[in-house]
Amino acid sequence: MRRPPEQADIAIALHGITKRFPGVVANSDVDLTIRRGTVHAIVGENGAGKSTLMKILYGMLKPDEGTITVDGRTATFGSPAAAIAAGIGMVHQHFMLADNLSVLENVVLGGEPRQRGGLDFRAARARIEQISATYGLQVEPDRLVEELGVGERQRVEICKVLYRGARILILDEPTAVLVPQEVDELFGNLRDLKAEGLTILFISHKLDEVLAVADEITVIRRGSTVASVTPHEVTAPQLAELMVGSALPVPELRESTVTDRPVLEVSDLAVTDPDGRHVLSAISFTIHAGEVLGIAGVEGNGQAELVDALMGVRPISSGTVALSGHDITRSSTRSRREAGMAYIPEDRHRQGLLLEASIWENRVLGHQTVAPSARGLLLNRRAARADTQRIVREYDVRTPGIDVVASALSGGNQQKLIVGREMTGRSVALIAAHPTRGVDVGAQAAIWEHMRAARRAGLAVLLVSADLEELIGMSDSLAVILRGRLVARFDPKTVKPEQLGSAMTGAGASAGAGGAV
Amino acid sequence: MSATGTAVCAGTVLRARRQRISPLGYTGIGLAVLAAVSAVRVATGASDLTSSGTVGAALAAAVPIALAGLGGLWSERAGVVNIGLEGQMVLGTLGAGWAGYQYGPWAGVLMGLLLGALGGLVHAVATVTFGVDHIISGVAVNLVAPGLGLFLAKLVFRNAPGGGQKQSPPVRDVRHLTAPYLTSWLGSLERRQWFLVSDLAAVLRGLTFQISTLTIVAVLLLVATFVVLWWTPFGLRLRSCGEAPYAAESLGVNVRRYKYAAVIVSGAMAGLGGAFLAVSSGQFRDGQTGGRGFIGLASMIFGNWRPGGLAMGAGLFGYTDAMQLRGSDAVHALLLLLGIALLVLTVIQARAGRVVLAAVAGVLGAAFVLWFAATDEVPPELVGATPYVVTLLVLALASQRLRMPKADGQIYRKGDGG
Numbered sequence A: 001m002r003r004p005p006e007q008a009d010i011a012i013a014l015h016g017i018t019k020r021f022p023g024v025v026a027n028s029d030v031d032l033t034i035r036r037g038t039v040h041a042i043v044g045e046n047g048a049g050k051s052t053l054m055k056i057l058y059g060m061l062k063p064d065e066g067t068i069t070v071d072g073r074t075a076t077f078g079s080p081a082a083a084i085a086a087g088i089g090m091v092h093q094h095f096m097l098a099d100n101l102s103v104l105e106n107v108v109l110g111g112e113p114r115q116r117g118g119l120d121f122r123a124a125r126a127r128i129e130q131i132s133a134t135y136g137l138q139v140e141p142d143r144l145v146e147e148l149g150v151g152e153r154q155r156v157e158i159c160k161v162l163y164r165g166a167r168i169l170i171l172d173e174p175t176a177v178l179v180p181q182e183v184d185e186l187f188g189n190l191r192d193l194k195a196e197g198l199t200i201l202f203i204s205h206k207l208d209e210v211l212a213v214a215d216e217i218t219v220i221r222r223g224s225t226v227a228s229v230t231p232h233e234v235t236a237p238q239l240a241e242l243m244v245g246s247a248l249p250v251p252e253l254r255e256s257t258v259t260d261r262p263v264l265e266v267s268d269l270a271v272t273d274p275d276g277r278h279v280l281s282a283i284s285f286t287i288h289a290g291e292v293l294g295i296a297g298v299e300g301n302g303q304a305e306l307v308d309a310l311m312g313v314r315p316i317s318s319g320t321v322a323l324s325g326h327d328i329t330r331s332s333t334r335s336r337r338e339a340g341m342a343y344i345p346e347d348r349h350r351q352g353l354l355l356e357a358s359i360w361e362n363r364v365l366g367h368q369t370v371a372p373s374a375r376g377l378l379l380n381r382r383a384a385r386a387d388t389q390r391i392v393r394e395y396d397v398r399t400p401g402i403d404v405v406a407s408a409l410s411g412g413n414q415q416k417l418i419v420g421r422e423m424t425g426r427s428v429a430l431i432a433a434h435p436t437r438g439v440d441v442g443a444q445a446a447i448w449e450h451m452r453a454a455r456r457a458g459l460a461v462l463l464v465s466a467d468l469e470e471l472i473g474m475s476d477s478l479a480v481i482l483r484g485r486l487v488a489r490f491d492p493k494t495v496k497p498e499q500l501g502s503a504m505t506g507a508g509a510s511a512g513a514g515g516a517v
Numbered sequence B: 001m002s003a004t005g006t007a008v009c010a011g012t013v014l015r016a017r018r019q020r021i022s023p024l025g026y027t028g029i030g031l032a033v034l035a036a037v038s039a040v041r042v043a044t045g046a047s048d049l050t051s052s053g054t055v056g057a058a059l060a061a062a063v064p065i066a067l068a069g070l071g072g073l074w075s076e077r078a079g080v081v082n083i084g085l086e087g088q089m090v091l092g093t094l095g096a097g098w099a100g101y102q103y104g105p106w107a108g109v110l111m112g113l114l115l116g117a118l119g120g121l122v123h124a125v126a127t128v129t130f131g132v133d134h135i136i137s138g139v140a141v142n143l144v145a146p147g148l149g150l151f152l153a154k155l156v157f158r159n160a161p162g163g164g165q166k167q168s169p170p171v172r173d174v175r176h177l178t179a180p181y182l183t184s185w186l187g188s189l190e191r192r193q194w195f196l197v198s199d200l201a202a203v204l205r206g207l208t209f210q211i212s213t214l215t216i217v218a219v220l221l222l223v224a225t226f227v228v229l230w231w232t233p234f235g236l237r238l239r240s241c242g243e244a245p246y247a248a249e250s251l252g253v254n255v256r257r258y259k260y261a262a263v264i265v266s267g268a269m270a271g272l273g274g275a276f277l278a279v280s281s282g283q284f285r286d287g288q289t290g291g292r293g294f295i296g297l298a299s300m301i302f303g304n305w306r307p308g309g310l311a312m313g314a315g316l317f318g319y320t321d322a323m324q325l326r327g328s329d330a331v332h333a334l335l336l337l338l339g340i341a342l343l344v345l346t347v348i349q350a351r352a353g354r355v356v357l358a359a360v361a362g363v364l365g366a367a368f369v370l371w372f373a374a375t376d377e378v379p380p381e382l383v384g385a386t387p388y389v390v391t392l393l394v395l396a397l398a399s400q401r402l403r404m405p406k407a408d409g410q411i412y413r414k415g416d417g418g
């Protein structure tokens, strides 16, 4: 067993932290001790309360109960500024950067070096270059953030925190948006930072990453700390057991259900944005009944545009899309949906639901013209409500009733509601964009099971995801999208995540096993 | 929440670096434009197209537009849409009329500025503190300000000597300055009517002869705005509130305070623009602003939220406005000029691959050239509308990729981010 840490060794101690939100206890009586100069991982599934705890430590939220001790002194942080002053910095789960400002401007914002009333650009540049060199961050001060890739943005965020003299770094799910190679680079940076004596809090729910990089691990489940362990003491399955109380669900397809009947045929599709630039070009693929085609890619390479183009939300500039042999290139979104396109959108809050409308009204959404939601020109309230009851039952949507507003449901239950709504008997194709993003493992397992059922029922499924494990496990074939083109194809049975990562970033592009499309 | 996630990554596909034009390049473009105008002058004989009188009048007409545009720039760079500029300008004319006739023009200017700032403050309280939709609050300012102006005018001007229900007593103008020696030499050059040379002399003379001190103040404010917003920590923080307020907040920037500052300055600029109108025309009159607040806002938008761009838009409006006052000959020649400008834009946009814009510009351009050829004058009913039509047409069809501050117009609530 570990020996208890000496007082002087401790960078941060949290005692009895409790935080309640209306209807949820996000943290309850959390105890956490972080030793100086270590990488301390906090693991827990989606919704376990990790981000909440970190926001409390960073002064963004006030705890209802409990104390925070930093370097042996009790601290109460009323704002991030106070936490920054105490040497704590945080890199948020969603980056906090201004796209239209330069790297330099983003880094110095709020703590600008001055010279005669103006911003001292030269001093700022020198300081950033020095930090960048010391920790191997490779940030270029004069680039516009908009031009940077995800990995670079993350390094800018880290630079931002170091610029403010942080000795304790919080990284909230830093690997969620990275490809495997970028994860390795990040871990290299973290080791450098640790070698310089910095303390790192690393939040994740990817267990092998945690085991690879952490010195100590704290597990959070439903808002409480359930265990503190070291990587040597546990295996990934044991950690999963601690995290969710059972084994983690595994994405996998069993027997093949792929037929030779083409359902969704896309040929030579191109989409340009309002400025005339190509965001998609020469996209061709065919998905057969009972087949899942997975699209891998670093976010922002055209996935969202592809999904929009298939759903008719974004105009297609050339090429064709056919559904069950009928050309739908110019069809409206409504006629596509009526023809059997089911859709799980990427952002359930913005595109999937009316958060302030009731669950049964959300059930009607997108099916407002067909039975059972409609009868002629009018809505059929009774039938719609009855069908909503069925969805709630069959798809295990945990809700007090069908009249509560959608925002009252947890992310996982909202997503199950959407899946249930889309799986009507008429569906022939399913476009699923990040179907399990941000949902808890229970919902994740359920959604995967529904996708398997859809595939068995002969739907053609297009799966877009940032989770490589999900892609590899749930796809019959894989295509990689890079800068708006499909650049490689892989067989999910044989591909390694690293190969996908290379293709996704364009490193050694078509030299990989996949071969160009 | 996840919206930021998607937005964050969009950069990877689109790595186009914007190309910048060097100062030399701008000079070249400026000369080319002047040469084209000069050619039209020679062809049509409308010497007013480039006379120093026109240029001087254009400058004077551009100032209120530019000040309103600056007001828009301050506010929108901090993320608050201020369509209340028009109303704040009205308050500026009122303040200038009231203080101006009693205590002299500079007191009027100061009062106009203060009343404009007050209008800005109202908009700031509504949008920043109470989270009212920016457009609704702006429209409210625009509706209330003229009504209030008229009401107060009745109250304070009716019984004043030379005042009336809808106008103030006369206000003296501020001093006008002329560059010594230079102007007479330029004047003799201008009279020669040489191609390009005389035109250049006329432009320079127009910019140095009898210039209102307020115009000089406005130019200095334009430069100062650029320096403050882009070169100081204050400006960086202010712009960060318009681009990513929650990021700014997470770095300890007091977003509300910067938004307040920006919107108040915005109102003050618009108020100053109104004061310029009142002081330079000699009195406050009801309806004096004539939509200049909106035109200022438009030139700021088509100027891509940048001081240089908005100055160009304001200049264009000022120029056409001046032409309109010069008589029907000049306006008729303007048709040809506009036609040519649109045809040039057609080529530029077509080469950039923007087919629709190019087509619209082409059709309109050809129509204006035909109109010019087929008629001898523009119907007088339409003359008053020319500055507005020309400015909006050219700006809208010329604008390249417009990039507004990312969080512009969004309601900010402290602590909502992340």
Ligand SMILES: Nc1ncnc2c1ncn2[C@@H]1O[C@H](COP(=O)(O)OP(=O)(O)O)[C@@H](O)[C@H]1O
Residues within 6 Å of the ligand: A021, A022, A024, A025, A026, A044, A045, A046, A047, A048, A049, A050, A051, A052, A053, A410
């Ligand atoms: N601002 C908030 N208002 C209401 N509930 C919240 C808020 N932030 C988080 N929650 C809830 O608190 C719980 C923990 O969330 P979070 O800390 O984000 O989890 P994690 O980061 O571990 O995925 C979730 O049930 C979430 O819905």
Ligand SMILES: [Mg+2]
Residues within 6 Å of the ligand: A050, A051, A052, A093, A172, A173
């Ligand atoms: Mg989280």
